[in-house]
Amino acid sequence: MSVAAIGGVWVISVRGWLGGSLAVLCAFLAGVSGFILYELDLRKHDYQILNLAGQMRVVASSLEQQANDVLSQSVLQGRSLDQSFGLFERTTAERISLYEQIITGFANRELPAALTGRDEALRCNWDKPSTNQLDISVAQWQRYRSGLAAARGPDPLHPHTLAMANYMLSNGPALVASTEELARAFQAMMEGKLLLVRLSIVGMLAGGAMVTVFVLLLLGRTILKPLDRTVAGFARVSAGDLGFQVAEAETVEFGRMTRSFNDLSQRLHSMFGLIDHIGRGCDLRETMEFIVTAFRRFVSVDGLVLLVAAPEGGRFRVESRHGAPVAAWPDLADPLLERAVHGNTPIIAGSEAGELAVAMAKSGLKTALLLPMGSIRDGGAVLAVTSRLADAYSPEHRQFLGSMATQVDAVLSRTLAMDALVVAAVQGLAKLAESRDPETGDHLVRMSLYSSFIAEELGKRPEHRDLIDPGYVRSVHRFAPMHDIGKVGIADRVLLKPGRLDDEERVEMNRHPLIGAEVLRLCEQRMNELGRSVFQIGIEIAESHHEKWDGTGYPHGLRGSAIPLSARIVAVADVFDALTSKRPYKDAFSVEKAMAIIHQDSGRHFDPEVVEVLDLVMPAVLDVYDRLKHV
Numbered sequence: 001m002s003v004a005a006i007g008g009v010w011v012i013s014v015r016g017w018l019g020g021s022l023a024v025l026c027a028f029l030a031g032v033s034g035f036i037l038y039e040l041d042l043r044k045h046d047y048q049i050l051n052l053a054g055q056m057r058v059v060a061s062s063l064e065q066q067a068n069d070v071l072s073q074s075v076l077q078g079r080s081l082d083q084s085f086g087l088f089e090r091t092t093a094e095r096i097s098l099y100e101q102i103i104t105g106f107a108n109r110e111l112p113a114a115l116t117g118r119d120e121a122l123r124c125n126w127d128k129p130s131t132n133q134l135d136i137s138v139a140q141w142q143r144y145r146s147g148l149a150a151a152r153g154p155d156p157l158h159p160h161t162l163a164m165a166n167y168m169l170s171n172g173p174a175l176v177a178s179t180e181e182l183a184r185a186f187q188a189m190m191e192g193k194l195l196l197v198r199l200s201i202v203g204m205l206a207g208g209a210m211v212t213v214f215v216l217l218l219l220g221r222t223i224l225k226p227l228d229r230t231v232a233g234f235a236r237v238s239a240g241d242l243g244f245q246v247a248e249a250e251t252v253e254f255g256r257m258t259r260s261f262n263d264l265s266q267r268l269h270s271m272f273g274l275i276d277h278i279g280r281g282c283d284l285r286e287t288m289e290f291i292v293t294a295f296r297r298f299v300s301v302d303g304l305v306l307l308v309a310a311p312e313g314g315r316f317r318v319e320s321r322h323g324a325p326v327a328a329w330p331d332l333a334d335p336l337l338e339r340a341v342h343g344n345t346p347i348i349a350g351s352e353a354g355e356l357a358v359a360m361a362k363s364g365l366k367t368a369l370l371l372p373m374g375s376i377r378d379g380g381a382v383l384a385v386t387s388r389l390a391d392a393y394s395p396e397h398r399q400f401l402g403s404m405a406t407q408v409d410a411v412l413s414r415t416l417a418m419d420a421l422v423v424a425a426v427q428g429l430a431k432l433a434e435s436r437d438p439e440t441g442d443h444l445v446r447m448s449l450y451s452s453f454i455a456e457e458l459g460k461r462p463e464h465r466d467l468i469d470p471g472y473v474r475s476v477h478r479f480a481p482m483h484d485i486g487k488v489g490i491a492d493r494v495l496l497k498p499g500r501l502d503d504e505e506r507v508e509m510n511r512h513p514l515i516g517a518e519v520l521r522l523c524e525q526r527m528n529e530l531g532r533s534v535f536q537i538g539i540e541i542a543e544s545h546h547e548k549w550d551g552t553g554y555p556h557g558l559r560g561s562a563i564p565l566s567a568r569i570v571a572v573a574d575v576f577d578a579l580t581s582k583r584p585y586k587d588a589f590s591v592e593k594a595m596a597i598i599h600q601d602s603g604r605h606f607d608p609e610v611v612e613v614l615d616l617v618m619p620a621v622l623d624v625y626d627r628l629k630h631v
Contacts, residue, residue: 025211032204036197046190048116049124052102053183059099060179064172066091067165089159092168096145106182107138126189133185140178144171230258285471288322299397300387302365305329306373307337308381316382318470329359340370341380346398346405350390360386367392371405383409425523442628443577444481449624450573452477453617454610458569467565472537479538480570483545486516498584510554516542540564545571548605568607572598572614575606580625588629591622 070088105111111122126134151167153160288304295301303323307316315331334356340347349356349368360368365386373381383405387393393401455476459468487495490512494505501509517539524535544558544567551559579594589597595615602611614621 022215025208025215028204028208028211032201032208035200035204045122045124046193048122049111050183050186050190052105052111052115053179053186056099056102057176057179057183059095060172060176063092063095063099063168064176066095067168067172070161070165071169088161088165092164096148099141100145103138103141106134127192130182130185130189133182137178137182140175144175147171226258285320285322285469288320292323295401299401300367300389300392301385302388303386305368305384305386306381307332307384309341319381320471321469329363330355332356332359336370337382340372340382344372346371346402348393348398349384364388366390369393369398369401371402373405373409443581446581446624446628447483447570447573447577448477448480450576450614450617450621451480451570453620454569454573454613455566457613457617458565458610464565472566475537476541476566476569479535479541479566480573482516482520482538483541483570483574484512484516485519485542486512486514489515489519510546513543513546513555537564537566540566541570543567545574547571549607550604553605563607565607568610572606572610576614576621580629591618591625 066088101112101115105115106124109124109126111124113119113121116122148164148167148171151160151163153163288306292301292304301323303321305318306320308319309316310331315333316337317331318329332355334354336347336349336352336354336356339345347370349360349370350366356368360366363386365388367387367390369385371383371385373383385393385401452473455468455473458464459473490509494501494508497505520535520539520542524533524539527534541564543555544564547553547556547558547563547567549560549563549568551557553563576594576598579589579597580591582588595618598606598611598614602608
């Protein structure tokens with residue numbers, strides 16, 4: 001009976017159950033057949049024993065009858081018959097010899113082949129009553145034989161025939177009786193054996209019936225019940241109860257079947273959940289989060305990474321991610337990514353040489369399934385399903401996740417269209433703000449780039465990786481120009497006043513963060529109704545970019561990390577560009593002077609970490625400054 005361990009629980013194989021049960025049943029039938037054949041052979045022995053016991057009884061009776069005949073002839077014919085007693089003596093000797101051979105064989109529990117007609121001696125086993133009677137019969141025979149020898153006389157040439165006959169006649173009944181008792185004892189023993197054989201056969205048949213019933217019950221428990229449960233499970237799933245789970249069977253084979261069914265049910269549930277998720281208009285980030293959470297129950301998914309081909313071609317950059325620690329991945333030029341896109345075929349990436357393998361190794365990832373996305377025509381895109389396990393994906397996983405990628409591709413297509421719409425809206429609103437305050441010039445372009453540099457560098461730090469991904473950086477870049485969108489609601493007499501604002505005008509001007517946030521909240525509310533979130537970072541930036549690290553800012557007086565990170569980033573970038581740009585009321589400060597002022601306000605006005613990162617990205621900042629500066 002085979003046994004296997006699955007998940008730490010010992011379960012029994014159906015093949016083992018059935019094979020073991022059939023083996024037991026066959027062994028049982030073979031045992032019964034062997035036992036019956038053996039007992040039949042023993043019964044033939046018993047018949048030979050009873051036959052020999054019968055011969056003893058015939059011999060004993062013949063000796064008595066022969067003695068009676070001799071004595072009768074002697075009375076009728078006198079002593080003239082003494083010469084004919086030789087026949088009597090020879091016959092008596094033969095019968096005495098036969099009786100002696102049989103009873104000696106009985107006493108020795110081994111009958112010579114000459115008596116049985118077999119090729120070899122027949123060994124005998126007696127029960128206690130037979131043994132007791134045999135001892136009595138042997139003793140009786142020994143007395144009979146000794147007495148007969150004494151009656152015959154010492155001279156073998158001149159035996160006392162009449163004395164022998166008288167002895168045989170007088171002691172014959174006792175010998176006959178003893179022999180008959182022995183025959184009856186043997187017969188009783190044989191009948192007892194036959195009864196035991198019958199009882200044994202009945203018991204074996206009952207045992208066979210029990211084994212058969214056990215096998216049938218086993219079939220019901222290990223095969224029929226799991227089949228019924230699985231069929232019922234299919235009925236539940238076909239009725240729409242996706243995700244329904246069948247109780248796992250105890251046996252290996254049906255355990256695999258029920259686990260496969262449960263896995264299929266979970267996959268259908270997750271796939272339809274994904275379709276529903278997409279149908280409700282969820283964005284790419286939410287969809288990727290759903291996939292990692294829902295699909296990792298039956299496939300190793302430690303993270304998803306969307307890699308999009310750069311416009312200039314040849315390299316792929318991280319567009320979005322969830323779960324995978326890939327914030328520090330550089331742009332990748334890897335033949336595997338090109339093959340996945342142009343071959344339009346999922347590819348499993350492992351420890352092969354290449355930039356992708358190096359980036360994966362640094363992130364603790366050992367396997368990636370590269371799924372091509374068809375929505376992006378210019379260069380293409382790849383969705384990488386990543387795992388920390390080596391050889392995590394089989395051809396079955398590739399097929400299943402490939403079908404999932406089709407759904408993600410639809411979300412990506414819609415996300416790209418929505419992103420284009422958002423970019424257009426942002427640019428339009430930014431132009432609106434610029435039209436109210438034309439002195440800003442390229443200020444919005446510069447400060448948005450500075451903000452994206454800072455955000456991207458912050459995203460490389462472990463404490464910010466969960467928040468800052470490429471989508472976050474892109475949103476900061478897109479919404480940074482809208483930090484002053486609320487100024488469209490400020491009166492021209494205040495917004496365009498050339499001199500210093502009085503207290504009342506300052507209160508009016510300080511309302512622009514609230515106005516901007518309210519405008520964007522209305523936009524976000526409309527997007528939420530469509531199941532998407534687009535303007536949240538824009539709201540944070542518009543409402544909180546005038547908050548200060550020490551809590552002295554406006555409009556809410558937020559302090560420290562209570563200020564949204566996006567607003568802290570834009571605050572530094574905005575002030576840096578304002579300091580290094582020419583304004584009607586001042587000349588442009590040098591970069592060194594501007595950084596000195598910002599460092600002086602670090603920990604009071606600005607987040608010290610953001611100021612530190614501005615120093616790190618200064619080469620990129622200076623490149624933009626040199627190209628677009630307004631001095």
